[in-house]
Amino acid sequence: MLFNSLSFAVFFPTVFIAYYLVPSRFKNVLLLIASCFFYMMFVPKYILILFALITADFYLAQALEKREGLQRKLFLAVSVVANLGTLIFFRYFNFLNENIALLAHVIHWNYSPLLLSIALPLGLSFHVFQSLSYVIEVYRKKYVSEKNYLTYALYVMFFPQLVAGPIERPQHLLPQLNTVHTFDASLARRGLERMLWGFFKKLVIADQLAQIINPLYANLPQESLTLIAIAILFSYQLYCDFSGYSDIAIGSAMMLGYSLSENFNRPYASRSVGEFWRRWHMSLSNWLRDYLYYPLALGFGKVSKGRLYISLFVTFVLIGLWHGANWTFAVFGAMQGIYLIVGSVTEKARKKLHAVLRLEKVQTLHHFFQTLVVFCLISLSFIFFRSETVEKAWWFITTMVSSFHSGFGVRALLSTLTAHTGNIVFYIVILSIILMEVFQYMQETKKTFYFLDARPRALRYGWYYLLASFILMFGYFGAQSFIYFQF
Amino acid sequence: MLLFLRKIILFSLPLSLLFVFPALVVYFGREYVSASDVVEIQKKFPKTLMSFAYNPTSFVPYKIALVQDKNPTIVALGTSRVFQIRKEFFIDPDSFANAGGAGRSLDDITYFVQQLPSDTKVKVIILGLDNETLFEKFESKHFRVEEPFAVRSFDMIALTSRRMYLDYLAHKFNLSQLRHASASTTNVGLVALINGDGFRPDGSYKYTQSESNQRLQEDVQADIQKTVKELQVKSLQSEDPRYKELATNMQKLSVVLDMCKKRGITVIGFTPPYPKAIYNSMIDKGGFEKDLLVTVPLQLQTLFSEHGDQFFDLSLVDTFKGNEHEFVDAVHGSDVMYLRMMIYMASNSSTLKGLVDVEHLKKMLANTQGAFLPF
Known part of the structure; x- marks a missing residue:
C-alpha cells in the first residue's frame, strides 16, 4: 500500500481509531495484523519470506545469547547468512550471473547464465538491515533478546517504517513496543x-x-543548461x-x-560530503558505519590511513550497491568514497589556504560556496543514481560539459x-x-x-x-x- | 480522542470549499454524463457534439456503445488518426460508425472486435494503423470499462480539480461562459461546450476550433518543426526496444485479421499520412523511424494479402494527391485530406467501391474550399 493512495487514506484513520479503542493487551496484535495487511497489499506471498526471516532471527538471537565463543559466532553467522543470502538471492542473483556471463564472454568461456524472473520483495533491504541490527546488538551484548515473538515480529514489520525505513535499532524501537501507549x-x-x-x-x-x-x-x-537543470531538479x-x-x-x-x-536533516545545507552523509539517510549511514565501516577500519590488526581509506571506499561502494543491482549504483557509491577520501587527503592544504586567504572574514560567502560545491558534487553523483546505465550517465555528464559553449537559452530551457x-x-x-x-x-x-x-x-x-x-x-x-x- | 477527531473535521471543512468550483464545472460542463447517455442524447439531438475535458472515461466505452447502438456495416477503427472519416463519405451514411480512439493498441483492437455481438452487421472495418499502435505498449485495459458514476465524479472533483483551476486561470473557460453554452446547446463535455470541438453522432470528430483559427497554418508549421526537432534527438539505446514491440504487435494483428475473417468481416488497413517535413525527418533519422515508413508497410501489405484483405500505405501525402495545407496539427489531417484518402482507397478497392460513390466524393471535393468540409 502506498502512503499516497486512497487505500492508505482509508487504512490509516481506521487503524488510528481502532488502535486507541482496543484494550492495551490487543494493541500490538492489532498493529501486527494491520502491518501484515499493509505489506500484503503489494505482493501477498512475500510475507512468507518475511515471517521465515523473523522466525529464524527471533530464535537465533535467543540461542546465541545463551552461548559464548565459537557457538555464539556460529549462530550469528547463520543469521547473517540467512538474511544476506535472501537479500543477495532476490536482489543480486541476476546481476551477478549477468556479470559472470560478461566476464565469461571476454575469456571465451562457454557460460550460459541462469536468469530468474522474480520480483524483489518490497523493502527487503530495509527489514533485512533492521533484523541484522537486532541480532548483532544481541550478539554484542548491547541488547537483551526479545522473548515475545509477536513483539519481535512487530519490530520488523511495524507498518509505518516497514518498506522504506527509517532502519530502526532494537534499543530505540523494541522498548516502545513493550510500552502501553x-x-x-x-x-x-x-x-x-x-x-x-x-x-x-x-x-x-x-x-x-x-x-x-x-x-x-x-x-x-x-x-x-537543460541537463544541468535536470540534474539539480532530480536532486530535489x-x-x-x-x-x-x-x-x-x-x-x-x-x-x-x-x-x-x-x-x-537538511542534507543540501552540508558544507562537506562527510557532513552530507551525516544528514542524508542517517539510519542507513549509521547502520553501515556501526556494522561495516568500524569493523573494517578498526576491528582487527593495525590501523592505518590506507586501511581507513580502503574501508571508507568499500563501505560507500556497498552503500551504492545497497540501492540496487546495477553498476550505476556502484559508481554512485564509489564517487562518494572518492569525494570523502579526497576531502580527507586535502584537508590540511585546504585549512592552510583558508588561513592564507583569510576566508574567515567572508565566512558567509565561504560557507555558501562550500554548500554549493557539495550540492554540485552530490548532484553529479545522482546522475549515476538516476541513469539506467553507466553509459547513459556518462553521456549525460560529457554532453553537459561539452555543449557548454553552445550558450544559455533560458527561454528554450523553460x-x-x-x-x-x-x-x-x-x-x-x-x-x-x-x-x-x-x-x-x-x-x-x-x-x-x-x-x-x-x-x-x-x-x-x-x-x-x-x-x-x-x-x-x-x-x-x-x-x-x-x-x-x-x- | 473524540475532541481531536472533531478538530480534524472542523479543520477540513474550509478545505472542502475548494471543491465547490470543480463540482460546478462538472455539472455545467455535463462532464458527468455516461457513455451510453451520450449516445442517447446524440440520437435525440443529432447536432450534439461530445468531448470531455475531465471525465476519466476514455473513448473506448463511448465508441463501443455507439457501435452497439448503430449496428453499422462499416466501421472506422484506430487512433485519433481515423477520427476524420465521416458518414457522408458513404453511399448509405447510416451504415457507418467511426470508432476511432477505440483502437489505440492492438489489444484494444482485439477487444473491440471481440465486443461485436454475434449478430453484428459489421462487414467492413477500415483500420488506421498508426505508428503508435504498432510499436507502443499501452496499458489500456483499465480504459475499456467506464467507472460507475460515483467513482467518475469523485475522480473528477477530487483528483482533477487542480487541472480545472489551472485551465480557469489560463482563461480557457469561465463559469458564466460554461453556463451560457450549457443553456444554449445540447453539447456534452467542456471541450464541446466551450470550443465546439467533439464527436459527432457518427463518431467522427469535428475540429471547430481549427476551422476558425486564422493562424492555423502557422500553428501547424510550429507543431511540425517541434516534432522534427524531437526526431533529431539521437537515441542513446543501443537496441531499439520498439522492434520487439513491433514484432509482438504484428502477431497480434495477424490474430485480429484471422478473427475478422472468421466473422466475415473484411479489413481495409491504412497507415495515416505525415507532413512531408516529418516524413523526411523520419527517413533521415534511419533506424526504426525509417523502417516504419519503408519496411513496415511492406510487411503489412504481405500480412493483409495473406488474409485476403487490402492495405494502403498512405504515409506520404503524394500517394493520394494530398495537400500539405490540410493538416490540423503535426499528425492529424483535416476531413478534406481524409476525403482525398477515401477517394484514393475506394478507387483501388473492390470492397469499398460498392460502399462509396467515388464520383460523388470527387464532386464534394471540387465544391469544397479550404481544408474543412462544410458539415
Missing part, C-alpha cells in the same frame, strides 16, 4: 503535522518533479521523495504514540522543462522548493521541527491550510511510487 492529543497533532509536511514534499514537489524529469530522462536533451526530487516518505512514516508512527528515528506539466505547475514546484528550504532553515535555526508551536495559533493554522491547499491543488495524484520502495 495512550492517546496524546499534542503528539497526535504533531504527527499529523509531520504527515502533512511529508505529503507536501512527496505530492507537490517530488511527484510533480517526476512528471517533468522522467520524460526528459527517457529522451535526454542535448543542451548543457530524490530528496523530497525519500524524506517525504520518512516524514509520513515518522508522523504516522507518532500519531500512534511511537517515535521513529530521524532520517534526514520551454523544455514546462513541456509536460505546463508553466503554472513548474513555477508552483519551484515556489514549493523555496518554501521548503526556508521552512527547513527555520527548523534548523530553532532546533525543532515544531517551531511553529511557539507562534500564534493563526499563523500555525495558516501554515497548515497553505500546505493542505497546495497538496489538494498542486499535488500529483497519479500512481507515483516512492523511489526508495525499490530498495
